[in-house]
Amino acid sequence: MPVSDYFGRDYDAARARFRAAAAAQATLSSWELPQRKGPKDEPLTMDVACIGAPDADRALLILSGTHGVEGFCGSGCQVGFFIDRLYEALPASSCALLIHALNPFGFAWLRRVNEDGVDLNRNFVDFDRALPSSAAYEPLHECLVPPAWEGPERARADAALQAVIQQRGMRAVQSALTGGQYTRPSGLFYGGRRPTWSAQRLAEILRTQLPPTVRHLAVLDLHTGLGPPGYGEPAVFSGNASEVERCRRWYGAEIRDLAADESISAPIVGSVAAGMRMALPDRQFTYVGLEFGTRPLLEVLSALRRDHCVAARADAGADEQRAAQQQMRDAFYCENPAWQAAVYGRFADFAYRAARGLAEEPH
Numbered sequence: 001m002p003v004s005d006y007f008g009r010d011y012d013a014a015r016a017r018f019r020a021a022a023a024a025q026a027t028l029s030s031w032e033l034p035q036r037k038g039p040k041d042e043p044l045t046m047d048v049a050c051i052g053a054p055d056a057d058r059a060l061l062i063l064s065g066t067h068g069v070e071g072f073c074g075s076g077c078q079v080g081f082f083i084d085r086l087y088e089a090l091p092a093s094s095c096a097l098l099i100h101a102l103n104p105f106g107f108a109w110l111r112r113v114n115e116d117g118v119d120l121n122r123n124f125v126d127f128d129r130a131l132p133s134s135a136a137y138e139p140l141h142e143c144l145v146p147p148a149w150e151g152p153e154r155a156r157a158d159a160a161l162q163a164v165i166q167q168r169g170m171r172a173v174q175s176a177l178t179g180g181q182y183t184r185p186s187g188l189f190y191g192g193r194r195p196t197w198s199a200q201r202l203a204e205i206l207r208t209q210l211p212p213t214v215r216h217l218a219v220l221d222l223h224t225g226l227g228p229p230g231y232g233e234p235a236v237f238s239g240n241a242s243e244v245e246r247c248r249r250w251y252g253a254e255i256r257d258l259a260a261d262e263s264i265s266a267p268i269v270g271s272v273a274a275g276m277r278m279a280l281p282d283r284q285f286t287y288v289g290l291e292f293g294t295r296p297l298l299e300v301l302s303a304l305r306r307d308h309c310v311a312a313r314a315d316a317g318a319d320e321q322r323a324a325q326q327q328m329r330d331a332f333y334c335e336n337p338a339w340q341a342a343v344y345g346r347f348a349d350f351a352y353r354a355a356r357g358l359a360e361e362p363h
Contacts, residue, residue: 003337007079014071014101018079021079033046048099050095058215066221110326110329117185120196125191134182136176148309188308206280207280220288222292223291225291235257235289236255236289239260
């Protein structure tokens with residue numbers, strides 16, 4: 001089977017391929033998103049496959065679709081994990097847990113956010129305390145999400161955004177934009193006001209699907225949208241010096257420390273990595289996000305802005321919605337065999353490196 005066949009053309013096809021690839025080898029479970037359907041009126045589910053020792057003391061966890069539309073990439077890699085039997089490289093005392101479509105709504109409807117407009121990778125904060133500051137994002141909101149995508153209001157917003165970029169520099173704007181915000185529900189990178197359905201289900205899955213004997217989790221969290229096309233930059237989310245050192249020992253010197261601002265991604269708050277640590281505070285993590293490049297940064301930003309602009313308008317027509325969805329798909333997924341092969345090869349390499357790393361860790 002060619003690598004391109006690992007990747008589904010839409011959420012429904014991707015889900016079917018994942019379940020078919022995993023079914024003969026792994027234990028499958030599903031969690032259905034309530035009161036929501038996909039564009040074909042299909043159920044939206046988070047699917048979980050577990051394979052390996054029932055009393056494992058270490059585990060490889062592979063995540064796809066944290067950011068919905070980015071799920072094409074992660075799903076294809078997860079399908080290949082089973083078809084090519086990559087799990088056979090894991091030590092005998094381990095298991096693998098694959099979570100397919102952490103954000104099934106965004107995957108199905110070609111949005112980066114979930115059914116509530118929330119960025120799941122900003123949603124893992126303590127909502128009983130004061131929320132992180134949104135001061136850096138606030139001055140940008142009006143020029144990021146104009147009242148209409150076509151016409152003079154968009155032109156004014158574009159000009160204002162370009163002026164800010166010229167004044168402050170693209171990296172500073174990226175940091176202010178992507179760090180996470182909690183004041184604008186219609187805005188980009190919105191972290192929400194409460195734990196999302198996906199956040200709650202992730203905690204449940206970690207507590208019920210992982211063997212309780214697991215003490216060490218190696219995580220590969222698959223994303224798209226930043227960096228050179230087809231290249232997967234590996235980044236550590238925690239900022240913990242010992243974890244960064246361990247990641248570099250396992251994966252090599254190209255590991256980037258997100259907290260030290262070494263990555264193409266800017267530092268963020270409320271990440272899935274933080275949520276996993278909250279759910280399993282007594283476990284050791286070696287957590288790496290792989291960020292696969294697709295299009296130039298400003299093209300990706302344009303797709304995000306259009307998506308949020310159209311979603312915020314109650315009068316947006318079906319043609320406008322379809323155009324925004326297509327632009328999002330094109331921004332976060334390159335549907336060509338060369339890109340797919342590059343992405344899958346990079347992922348498979350890191351899956352093997354993770355297996356070696358787990359084998360070297362003390363029991």
